[in-house]
Amino acid sequence: MATPLTADQLVRALRAEGLTVIEVPGWRQNNRNHKGDWGPLHGVMLHHTVTPKTMSAVSMCFNGSGDLPGPLCHGVIRRDGTVHLVGYGRANHAGSGDPAVLQAVIKENYGSRPPATRHHQGSKGAVDGNPHFWGFECENEGDGVDPWPAVQVEAMVRASAALCRAQGWTEKSTIGHLEWSDWKSDPKGPDNVVSMPSLRTRIATRLTHPANWTPGTTPKPPAPKPTTPAGDTMPPRLTWLTRAEDLTLIPGSPLTLYWTSEPSDGPGQHGDGGSTFLQGALYTIELDLEFSGLDGNEYLSVRTLNLPAAGGTPVPGGSVEVDGRGDGTSLVKRTLTLTGRVTADSRLAIEVTTQGATATLEYARVQGLSWAL
Ligand SMILES: [Zn+2]
Structure with a gap:
């Protein structure tokens, strides 16, 4: 009951x-x-x-x-x-x-x-x-x-x-x-x-798994430390994920974005509806957002979340506010640059919350480079 x-x-x-x-x-x-x-x-x-x-x-x-x-x-x-x-x-x-x-x-x-x-x-x-x-x-x-x-x-x-x-x-x-x-x-x-x-x-x-589990994946064992010859540097990896279906954002109700397409390397484990994408890396990525429904005095707050792989409380990054636009109907496009570090035992996700009114997120993309820690 x-x-x-x-x-x-x-x-x-x-x-x-x-x-x-x-x-x-x-x-x-x-x-x-x-x-x-x-x-x-x-x-x-x-x-x-x-x-x-x-x-x-x-x-x-x-x-x-x-x-x-x-x-x-x-x-x-x-x-x-x-x-x-x-x-x-x-x-x-x-x-x-x-x-x-x-x-x-x-x-x-x-x-x-x-x-x-x-x-x-x-x-x-x-x-x-x-x-x-x-x-x-x-x-x-x-x-x-x-x-x-x-x-x-x-x-x-x-x-x-x-x-x-x-x-x-x-x-x-x-x-x-x-x-x-x-x-x-x-x-x-x-x-x-x-x-x-x-x-x-x-x-x-x-x-038996957390809610954001993707079938076919198991929690990764700790990655072995890359043995990089002294003086050498690991080449950066490209991250490129998009989602194009409309998402309704409810005021005050945080939503973790999930990614439906991974253009950089075809079908992969990040492009199938999962929300987390980087692990054990330094990153600098651009986040493109397109949304409608917010007036000029309303806004979307965006922040990164470091989600511990073993479960537990996500660690949020700093929040960035993206203002809506006058009539509440026109599309707002914004690009944010996110730079940070995600440890080997957690994974990165992006959370958005509208403040003031229901909004529609029409498109989102992350694209950028990361370097293994
Ligand atoms: Zn029936």
Whole structure:
């Protein structure tokens, strides 16, 4: 049992897990709280949308479909792995299900699957799941043939893990709609990628790591000291990372930037949504930022964070303020030069916070040189 996260906590938890989160305007007030309870929360439920590849399911899930009013979930996970928040509060997604499943989720005491559901649609004894589950609708045709992109499945794992982590649950608090209601089939896939036992295994693995973990990476052993001949100097390394998707920045809510592209050396471990980039180095880098939404008296504060590799409290660098511009709509472009040192047992990240109003970060890039310590 858990108190629902606030909307801000929900956004923070998802972003901390490295997800690209898009806040659909009005999502915080979009709910069905006037129709029934919201909370206590017991778990996370995954669904598929049954929508064609060419269609965005975001507005359908915000507004509703047919005679089912929206929101139809809290977040839509698109095929590209982005998470679009469409509702906060009670949502029409879980519907009625088996009380034995609810108990198994609350106790987190089942094996690879919760007990088989026995309550058919409309039967007495079924329990309303809408107060008790966070819901994600995942774009897929739902025919068992339509493939699930790896980036989307990874986002499903991360979104579920983010909520389990923030609410204090294990992976067993995440179930599929098909495990709740025996006439449902979602999420359904052509192979094992979206079977709930396999998703739960991945969520469990993720929960053993910090929120910003990138699968396939393990904490690096301490790097051996480079043995540089006296009088020789190590050549500098180039860092070049960008992100181009819009990010909504909420006033007073710090956001660690994560990088989606690494042009300097192709696909690498820094360009896949991770937020940290330099370790054990002296650096001088330029940070380009493009953002909109701030008036002239509002500003973006930017600072570096040294994140200890072993976990623990990040050590912030000095904060720099970038002013907004008169009408609050036009794009502001600024380049900041950041110079510093990051020790061998920590990694560098960049944190931005808006002061005054919600802003949209449209583009960010770090580019510069570093020298191994
Ligand atoms: Zn469903």
